[in-house]
Amino acid sequence: EKKITKEKIVILTCYDYSTAKILNESSLDALLIGDSLAMTMHGFKDTVMATLLMMELHTAAVSRGAPSKFIISDLPFLSYRQSVSRSVIAAQKLMQAGAQAIKLEGAAGNLSLIAYLVESGIPVMGHIGLTPQFIHSLGGYKVQGKTPAQAERLKQDALALEQAGCFAIVLECVPSLLAKEITASLKIATIGIGAGVDTDGQVLVIQDLLGLNLDFKPKFVNHFLDGSQLFLKAVNQYSHSVKYKEFPRYEHSYPT
Numbered sequence: 001e002k003k004i005t006k007e008k009i010v011i012l013t014c015y016d017y018s019t020a021k022i023l024n025e026s027s028l029d030a031l032l033i034g035d036s037l038a039m040t041m042h043g044f045k046d047t048v049m050a051t052l053l054m055m056e057l058h059t060a061a062v063s064r065g066a067p068s069k070f071i072i073s074d075l076p077f078l079s080y081r082q083s084v085s086r087s088v089i090a091a092q093k094l095m096q097a098g099a100q101a102i103k104l105e106g107a108a109g110n111l112s113l114i115a116y117l118v119e120s121g122i123p124v125m126g127h128i129g130l131t132p133q134f135i136h137s138l139g140g141y142k143v144q145g146k147t148p149a150q151a152e153r154l155k156q157d158a159l160a161l162e163q164a165g166c167f168a169i170v171l172e173c174v175p176s177l178l179a180k181e182i183t184a185s186l187k188i189a190t191i192g193i194g195a196g197v198d199t200d201g202q203v204l205v206i207q208d209l210l211g212l213n214l215d216f217k218p219k220f221v222n223h224f225l226d227g228s229q230l231f232l233k234a235v236n237q238y239s240h241s242v243k244y245k246e247f248p249r250y251e252h253s254y255p256t
């Protein structure tokens with residue numbers, strides 16, 4: 001509907017209950033429990049390290065905190081590449097943990113599974129372009145679809161995902177013109193991250209939005225808050241006030 005009315009769809013990652021409670025009050029359209037949580041929440045160097053158990057636990061926490069939001073959860077690395085039955089069980093676990101849709105990466109080899117999941121009542125979001133679960137094949141976090149052949153392949157993948165039944169597709173790190181062309185070619189929504197201004201919506205990692213990840217700032221990230229500095233300032237104020245006996249005060253105590 002929003003694609004037709006040209007209203008942007010806004011999605012943010014979320015991984016925990018307290019943040020989900022705040023985001024439940026926001027104007028966001030959906031929350032994504034991205035497998036990026038392997039990096040942002042668990043400190044691994046890539047999303048290959050995300051497991052189904054991690055995804056289940058974080059999905060359940062977010063769904064408890066944000067009952068009014070549409071919740072999408074990532075099927076982690078290889079959880080949908082072993083057999084149809086194992087893939088269905090993986091999707092079932094995420095849905096029963098509180099997701100209302102799942103996301104998986106890549107088109108090749110996934111199309112019949114997507115059709116099967118959709119027929120089974122599981123809305124599926126696709127993800128093409130820079131697909132971080134393929135980091136070891138891609139050889140790094142690089143813009144995808146720069147050559148005419150790669151661009152053509154991404155266009156075909158997007159159409160195939162739509163045909164298989166996906167309700168939306170994440171386009172990650174692709175040239176803006178290509179993202180615009182793919183968006184125009186589809187009836188379903190495209191959700192961009194590093195894909196320019198013409199996709200039907202945007203998704204961002206919450207640590208990037210809040211300025212909490214100082215390790216790395218890709219070009220497509222905007223810090224909407226200087227979160228690290230604010231956080232550190234509050235923690236140092238607390239530390240200072242305890243050391244200098246300014247906290248706790250009488251009003252923070254139980255006298256009897």
Ligand code: KIV
Pocket residue numbers: 013032033034035036037074170172193203204205
């Ligand atoms: O895992 C994730 O956070 C994602 C988004 C960056 C699209 O897949």
